[in-house]
Amino acid sequence: MIEGRGLRKVFKSGIFRNKAVVAVDGVNVRIDEGEAVALVGESGSGKSTLGRILLMLIRPDEGKVVFEGIELTKLKGKELRRLRTKMQLIPQNPEDALDPRWRLYDSVAEPLRVHGLCDKNEEEERVLELTKAVGLKEEHLGRYPHELSGGELQRAVIARALALNPKFLVCDEPTSMLDLSTQATVVRLLMKLQRRMDLAILFITHDVELAQIVGDRVLSMAEGRIANSVVC
Amino acid sequence: MSGLLEVINLKVCFKTESGVVKAVDGVSFEVFEGERFVLVGESGSGKSVLAQAILRLLPKNAEIEGKVIFEGRNLLELSEDEMRKIRGKEIAWIPQSQTALNPVLTVGFQCAEPLMEHFGMKRSSALAKILGIFDFLGIGGRAEDYPHQFSGGMRQRVLVAMGISAEPRLIIADEPTKGLDAAKRGQVAELFQRVDKTMLIITHDLQFAESLADRIAVMYCGEIVEISSAKDFFSNPLHPYSQGLLNSLPSRGLKPIPGFQPSLVNLPKGCRFRERCWLADDRCKERPPLARVGDRLVRCWMYD
Ligand SMILES: Nc1ncnc2c1ncn2[C@@H]1O[C@H](COP(=O)(O)OP(=O)(O)O)[C@@H](O)[C@H]1O
Ligand SMILES: Nc1ncnc2c1ncn2[C@@H]1O[C@H](COP(=O)(O)OP(=O)(O)O)[C@@H](O)[C@H]1O
Ligand code: SF4
Ligand SMILES: [Mg+2]
Ligand SMILES: [Mg+2]
Numbered sequence: 001m002i003e004g005r006g007l008r009k010v011f012k013s014g015i016f017r018n019k020a021v022v023a024v025d026g027v028n029v030r031i032d033e034g035e036a037v038a039l040v041g042e043s044g045s046g047k048s049t050l051g052r053i054l055l056m057l058i059r060p061d062e063g064k065v066v067f068e069g070i071e072l073t074k075l076k077g078k079e080l081r082r083l084r085t086k087m088q089l090i091p092q093n094p095e096d097a098l099d100p101r102w103r104l105y106d107s108v109a110e111p112l113r114v115h116g117l118c119d120k121n122e123e124e125e126r127v128l129e130l131t132k133a134v135g136l137k138e139e140h141l142g143r144y145p146h147e148l149s150g151g152e153l154q155r156a157v158i159a160r161a162l163a164l165n166p167k168f169l170v171c172d173e174p175t176s177m178l179d180l181s182t183q184a185t186v187v188r189l190l191m192k193l194q195r196r197m198d199l200a201i202l203f204i205t206h207d208v209e210l211a212q213i214v215g216d217r218v219l220s221m222a223e224g225r226i227a228n229s230v231v232c
Numbered sequence: 233m234s235g236l237l238e239v240i241n242l243k244v245c246f247k248t249e250s251g252v253v254k255a256v257d258g259v260s261f262e263v264f265e266g267e268r269f270v271l272v273g274e275s276g277s278g279k280s281v282l283a284q285a286i287l288r289l290l291p292k293n294a295e296i297e298g299k300v301i302f303e304g305r306n307l308l309e310l311s312e313d314e315m316r317k318i319r320g321k322e323i324a325w326i327p328q329s330q331t332a333l334n335p336v337l338t339v340g341f342q343c344a345e346p347l348m349e350h351f352g353m354k355r356s357s358a359l360a361k362i363l364g365i366f367d368f369l370g371i372g373g374r375a376e377d378y379p380h381q382f383s384g385g386m387r388q389r390v391l392v393a394m395g396i397s398a399e400p401r402l403i404i405a406d407e408p409t410k411g412l413d414a415a416k417r418g419q420v421a422e423l424f425q426r427v428d429k430t431m432l433i434i435t436h437d438l439q440f441a442e443s444l445a446d447r448i449a450v451m452y453c454g455e456i457v458e459i460s461s462a463k464d465f466f467s468n469p470l471h472p473y474s475q476g477l478l479n480s481l482p483s484r485g486l487k488p489i490p491g492f493q494p495s496l497v498n499l500p501k502g503c504r505f506r507e508r509c510w511l512a513d514d515r516c517k518e519r520p521p522l523a524r525v526g527d528r529l530v531r532c533w534m535y536d
Pocket of ligand 3 (some may be wrong): 472531
């Protein structure tokens with residue numbers, strides 16, 4: 001389904017770009033259709049960078065990303081953008097994924113509009129369907145992000161990410177800013193949707209227990225490398 | 233053991249455009265000399281407001297009632313001058329917000345400054361003391377850096393260092409592990425264990441709470457719904473909300489509590505947990521008292 005081979009990414013920083021951090025250092029990883037893989041590791045170990053490389057939000061310096069048999073690392077512009085709709089990111093801070101000036105309805109509908117996928121009525125129907133799927137109510141759709149709680153916001157981000165029927169989801173510490181009981185709700189929701197939609201998921205977390213519950217497999221990362229892999 | 237801090241029927245409300253927010257609604261508890269008292273609860277339950285009320289750090293639109301007795305004096309009646317002496321020297325406040333750091337001073341200097349000011353320590357010995365604490369927290373060698381050179385997690389550790397360095401009678405910390413990863417949370421817990429001080433710690437991180445609490449108080453919608461020893465709380469939580477919180481831990485099954493916390497503007501009548509409670513019956517339409525069960529306190533009709 002999605003596979004990374006020999007992935008490597010070095011970040012250069014400092015005034016003279018003279019500081020180099022090897023964020024991802026020769027990683028091979030494969031996630032099958034309908035499989036949930038959890039990725040654990042301390043902060044700075046390269047988890048987010050790896051997740052973003054698989055989504056092609058960051059280009060690797062070396063290695064390739066293959067999605068449904070197509071080598072993404074060879075694609076450019078339009079073709080890549082088309083395939084990217086099949087791959088979505090759920091970030092740590094739900095605020096990062098939602099425009100503060102938009103009502104929730106528009107945030108959820110936007111991907112449908114951008115890709116011109118449906119007319120007004122179909123759009124409304126689809127937005128309502130997505131809203132229900134993530135456990136939000138119709139009344140939430142009229143609200144702005146600051147009028148929603150963290151858990152409600154993260155549900156909205158999930159609804160938006162699912163709008164285009166993705167096949168692959170990277171969840172980057174999606175609950176680390178949420179309360180424990182809200183975390184349980186959101187994780188249970190993701191697991192249910194994953195099964196229902198046969199999604200491939202990369203679930204990034206630093207909570208090993210959570211990783212074991214969510215993942216069919218747990219990969220652990222340290223200093224840019226996959227240190228080990230455990231089947232649950 | 234005697235109560236170093238005693239909070240009596242504390243109420244805090246805010247007048248807002250959308251109505252009166254009852255953030256803290258009749259809270260009473262005691263923190264005993266030498267213990268680590270941990271206040272847990274979901275965000276929005278009133279924990280930070282409660283701590284800020286104790287230290288009189290709330291904005292002007294806050295209306296406060298009740299008493300806060302510290303070493304025999306009601307803090308709510310002290311002058312601002314007297315209060316300033318207490319904050320920082322007798323009661324250390326470790327705030328939740330990392331913007332509390334001064335951007336133009338090195339972190340080492342701003343931690344050392346209160347030691348020089350309140351305790352007349354020499355600059356060199358104040359800095360040496362701070363360096364020791366920095367080392368333990370994994371930010372040794374960074375004392376000459378400025379706050380913007382630190383990640384969020386590292387700034388949090390600077391605040392922790394600053395709070396404990398003055399060796400106050402009481403430490404009040406608001407979410408000291410917020411934004412830290414598991415390893416760093418463990419380090420903060422270890423540091424707090426090492427410091428032999430009376431502490432009131434606010435957190436929604438139950439693993440952190442378990443690693444260092446002597447007693448636990450659970451807050452829900454501005455009320456305390458349970459006070460138990462940490463051992464009793466984690467092995468046999470009494471209040472249904474406490475049970476729900478523990479069951480939502482990944483290690484205990486990741487079972488969500490149904491529904492959402494109600495708005496503090498429009499609180500339900502009777503038990504505030506009623507709409508989410510799987511044990512609710514007709515009696516729960518009345519507000520339950522915080523009742524004694526053995527040496528524990530619980531606000532639920534089941535234990536009446
Ligand atoms: N855009 C960037 N520029 C420079 N360094 C970066 C950038 N993104 C990440 N890094 C560095 O790469 C390493 C791995 O980061 P990251 O993938 O975010 O780790 P994790 O998600 O496991 O916390 C860290 O040392 C981080 O500082
Ligand atoms: N200055 C204020 N004005 C109005 N409402 C406030 C103010 N400060 C806090 N609140 C409200 O009080 C409630 C409790 O907040 P808080 O104590 O910060 O919760 P916690 O720390 O448990 O997450 C929240 O509903 C919050 O919105
Ligand atoms: S008083 Fe009733 S509704 Fe409230 S927690 Fe107890 S059983 Fe549940
Ligand atoms: Mg990350
Ligand atoms: Mg708070």
